[in-house]
Amino acid sequence: MLENLAILPPLMGIAGLAAAYFVYRIIMAHDGGEGRVASIADQIHRAAMTFMARELRVITIFTVLIGVLVAYFIGWPTAVAFFAGAICSSAAGLIGMYTATKANVRTAVAAHKHGRDRALSLAFFGGSVMGLTVAAMGLVGIGGLFLLFIVWGVAGGEGDKSAYAIEGFAMGASIVALFYRVGGGIFTKAADVGADLVGKVEAGIPEDDPRNPGVIADNVGDNVGDVAGMGSDIFESYCGSQIATIIIAATMSLTAATGLVTRDMEEEAIRMALMFLPLALTSIGLVCSVLGIMAVRWASKLDPATALRVGTLGAAGLFMIAAFVAVQMLGLSWRVWAAVFIGALGGVIIGSVTEYYTGGKPVRDIGKSSRTGVATVIINGIAVGLESVVVPILTIAGIILASYMFAFEYGVGIAAVGVLATVGITMAIDAYGPVADNAGGIAEMSAMGKETRDITDGLDSVGNTTAAIGKGFAIGAAGLAALTMIKAFMNVVQETHGVRIGEADYIFTLDLGNPIVLSGIFLGGLTAFLNGSITMKAVGGAAFEMIEEIRRQFRDIPGLLEGKAEPDAERCVEIAANGAMKRLIFPAMLAVGMPLLVGFGLGAQALGGMLVGALICCVALALFMANAGGAWDNAKKWIEEDNEGGKGSPAHAATVVGDTVGDPLKDTSGPSMNILINVMAIWSLVIAPLLVPVAGWLQ
């Protein structure tokens, strides 16, 4: 039966792509503006695509190099999966961003000509294409490889062993995520900080003013960082958690596996059902996401926040019901479903906590502390960031314990899949933010007037909250995906090393009483902190180049400040792009190098310890950075709503500093933590069969 069912996920993926194309056609049918509007939009679109093309060139070189090494050392099926992963992830980012940079101007024009409802729909559709493409590309890729390698056995070898090869897919996605997310993050914040510091502070012109040479780059940054970057980040977690769960199903103890089925089945059938479940769930999740997206469209008459909530919660509820049916049909126990439920619930909790810390009382407290100056704004923001770590991490600890109690080691994996199953709509809502933000920028630059700007501001403010929730969600998802990959890593080391030394019942442990594991924990912790430092410095360096260039243009282009001459926006885009490409090399080397160095230099025990140490520090730092940054950003916005003196007051100046400090934290360093832990986890999983538990020289 499963052999026939297994054809469904890739087909669902293709249907999802068709749905995305359908949404894309709807967007394109709307008015794309003309004259100045169209030319600004086109400038953003072309610059974004140029930067992506540049990233893709470098990604291609890296991918071919690594792919050859993978084919040689691991095997050709893994290499094939690796290329597929890189292609699917690149394509999802490209398609999503291409659409977003078409939807932004249409949103602005709709706000101008038809009012809020249509603008909301368009911005949300713009994000939906990204969401649907991420979900669909994952299904096409993983579903296709599952069919090829596991069901049809194209790669040779036993069914469950050939599952390993699918890991390559997540590894390919990880390379793309490194470039898209870290490179995009540096690009966007270099442009943002540079444009703000010179434009708003030195020249005294408003945000998004067309005279500022850095404004186009800033708007491009929103797309490459928050649309394509975020998409590749979520794509990596989405694929990583599914693939790791498949591997856990292939390698978990038979006793535990048998405890999860309701019928009398052969071992192979049990494993097959457990291996197939992640794909079944994400297929269902895609359908629910499409329905959710339609619900948002219908609900667009309500206020934007409610409309988006109806869509997400509706999709999640529907998914839980359908998942229950799917679990029953596959002959699996309700216990498995309970683990999925726990994961999905945990995702909602983490998102809500993020919403509180970046939108609730803590934000007003930071705003009020501006009475005693900048220093107290910064101190309070740091305190809020530190505190915001607590509940999400408690939630993750709860998910680990509870999902294990229900479904043993399979539990954590399938819970992570549960968090991410309705990625189609959660990602859509996430990507809605930058589209709305861009629409506002275009409205300002092309002087569409206060009324239009009010509409786009309203959409943007909702987008800020959804983006913050999305960030919290992405961190939780990345953490759980990494956790699942770490568990799969342990299973693979145990199985392959057991075979190598001829002991079928060999047990690989990561005992904290073992000094090698313990020092691994410390190595992981320092990797996370080092990554934070180098990404912050990268933004600082790139922003500095940007500042110099904007100053130069204000100085050298006569009539620029008076609005009589055009700025050289392209030069700014190029500087941001160069700065980002140059500076992502070090974080990329860290993420890829550490697993290789520790794995081959010290062994699998140290590497396992390192992954766990990095996991806790990455998740905690990512939450701290994202939420402190988000809280500072919104404290500034709160002051701008005429609190504590409003715009132009000393309180405003103090919170502007907070916002600037938070920018690289929340949009570069914080997100890069998700990538770091996921890249390290997937690379470790791929090299696991080559490792010995403890390197010879340490024994």
Add this chain to the structure above:
Amino acid sequence: MLENLAILPPLMGIAGLAAAYFVYRIIMAHDGGEGRVASIADQIHRAAMTFMARELRVITIFTVLIGVLVAYFIGWPTAVAFFAGAICSSAAGLIGMYTATKANVRTAVAAHKHGRDRALSLAFFGGSVMGLTVAAMGLVGIGGLFLLFIVWGVAGGEGDKSAYAIEGFAMGASIVALFYRVGGGIFTKAADVGADLVGKVEAGIPEDDPRNPGVIADNVGDNVGDVAGMGSDIFESYCGSQIATIIIAATMSLTAATGLVTRDMEEEAIRMALMFLPLALTSIGLVCSVLGIMAVRWASKLDPATALRVGTLGAAGLFMIAAFVAVQMLGLSWRVWAAVFIGALGGVIIGSVTEYYTGGKPVRDIGKSSRTGVATVIINGIAVGLESVVVPILTIAGIILASYMFAFEYGVGIAAVGVLATVGITMAIDAYGPVADNAGGIAEMSAMGKETRDITDGLDSVGNTTAAIGKGFAIGAAGLAALTMIKAFMNVVQETHGVRIGEADYIFTLDLGNPIVLSGIFLGGLTAFLNGSITMKAVGGAAFEMIEEIRRQFRDIPGLLEGKAEPDAERCVEIAANGAMKRLIFPAMLAVGMPLLVGFGLGAQALGGMLVGALICCVALALFMANAGGAWDNAKKWIEEDNEGGKGSPAHAATVVGDTVGDPLKDTSGPSMNILINVMAIWSLVIAPLLVPVAGWLQ
């Protein structure tokens, strides 16, 4: 033979106390000033003693309560040790601070009347009493209990089992450290931030100006926070590492223990030698410290930094030689000595790295980034703080691996003892800083003139560096001490649980593949971040009360700003004291509550995981906070040396903000991390025999 040798450590301790008294008499023989000078000094002295007395009252209540519970649930020997620990730690802090608040004014007067050399000697002697008392009290306490419980068997039970009871000593020290260090930390920064924000920023009067009502409280804070608080912090690590090593020696596998001796000995004799070594090393360390202190006195003609370096490095070198002899005499292998050497070397590396990040190029980079405003100063400081974590943590990982390779599980413990053995002089140099700082404050408040102030500034600037190094050193020491206690915790759970279930070869592991251990890791991580948040908020709240009071006095006391009326300094001291006492309850409950909650609620596996998760996050956050804060502080000082525009420039204003942000990070939240991890580790160790590996409801 050992039975006779064991009398030496407590005797050495008594001799150390005598040496401290001798140094105290030398200090007191110097001119204590008269008139205004004496009265200001007396005000600081009395206020500091009053705050300590208040802390001691609450400590007494807590200690009696906890002591009774310990006697009931664990046994009377542990309770006796617990009371001894609390008394020894309180006494060390009291004696050290009493002397420091006598030495500060004598340093100021000596600088005024006799010049730099004598002032340096006096400030250093002031710190030396703290250093010698910490070392001596530890030896008297642990040495005495070793003699009573283990050699004379007063507590009954077998020799190595009764070793457990000594844990109570470190537990007692931990309670005192919580109050002294966390309470002192909140006090000092509430006073500092409050006095600075109103005095320097709002009223525009210089630092340490006698018109500022908060200045006395600020100077008191230096003593209760940086002398008594730091002393109790180091005392806890010093005792914790010795005691945990004794317990590891008592519980480690016989095979490993046998591998560490050179002669043919009975099991009991081997264990005895290994158990006695920590005390032997710290006894030797005390002698070397006294010699080092004498060397600094002789070298005081050189520049201060060199004089202090001669003392510390001389003492360390001497210690390593003498330690080699002691190891040989006890019949132990050179491998044990190698572990001690690795620990001592690691301590030097961690200290040097701290010196670089808080005094080298990174500080100038932060200073230069003030050109683009406050935001870049903050961003750069955060980046420096994150980076500064890397080498120290790498060093700790290296110590773990290398010391284990040389001396198995005993290695990490004895390495930690090696880091702390010459605590007499390292602590002396640490406590020198606040004494010199206070001398400067007194000189300013009693208008001793520019010449005197230049001398005290010179001494103070060296003191800033030594204090920064001391902080790094304290973090490293706390981390290694906690690590040793965690290992001892595992051994004790294994042994007692094995006995309980009747399996002599029961093996307790903390396998990261076990979801319970893994969720423990996450719980530990969130505890560290939560502690950071609540201590920062505590400073914020207490500083706010202080600000209101200082503003009130400037407003309500006529003639205060003109220097015609006296401020009500006592009221400010009281407010800082109240604020600190009230706000240390939550961090104290967190530190004490988490091990009990997790240990009894989830079991020893979750608790072990929690300790490791907290360890990595506490050490990393402590380093981040201490070094970012130190770097900001010194960037401000660098600007004040006429760089980037000097005092009064926008660059100066930007770095003043950085300094204010860094204050609670480096002097409250950062240090509280040392306490948190050590308190949690020692409490876990004490309750270890009562725990089951996994709580019943989780199985």
